[in-house]
Amino acid sequence: MDGNTKTQIPVPSVSTISTVPTSPPKAKAKSKSKGAKRPLGRGKKQMKIGALARKTGKTVRALHLYEEMGLLFPDRSEGGFRLYGPGEVDRVYWINKLQDMGFKLSQIRGLLDAVAASNSAPEAMQGVRELFQNKLNDTREQIQKLLQLERDISESLSYLEACRSCAEASPDCCAECGEDRHGGMAEPQLVSGIHIKRGEGQAQATPEPNA
Incomplete structure (x- = not known):
């Protein structure tokens, strides 16, 4: 080979070049300043x-x-x-x-503290649900007691209505008043406790003689 002869290096065609597309540089996102949430x-x-x-x-x-x-x-x-x-x-x-x-004020503060100390919102509200459920059960129980008391008072008022026309002079006679004078109604508990009834064969207490 002649020393003056240059060796030609084959140049690959464009179709044989593996081109890797380069994505343009991403623009920096604008930072948003987040202020503190207002209460x-x-x-x-x-x-x-x-x-x-x-x-x-x-x-x-x-x-x-x-x-x-x-x-x-x-x-x-x-x-x-x-x-x-x-x-x-x-x-x-x-x-x-x-x-x-x-609820007392101290209990209300305790409720707020428990909510704030919860690990999650569901956990916080679960505690509130349980508290309110217990209070609802207590309230319903109280309602039943009040309804029974309402019935007792109404029954007693109906029974006492007959006393308006009573001709007895002494209130001691009230203890011996029978159902026939009250339209067949039995004496309600709210009324019966007023009188001290003496049963048959019950001896009266004899006062002790003075010493």
């Missing part, structure tokens, strides 16, 4: 403690107590006045409801 009721028209007391029917002292126990969290104005929004109004009404159910 419920904030950002709306707020009122001072006197207005909240008038609106909810509570005393100012009671509202102060709610705050001391961690049940209310008012804002403060530049002048240091307490400010309450719709969220605080709803909280006061909620406290009233639970107090009507028989």
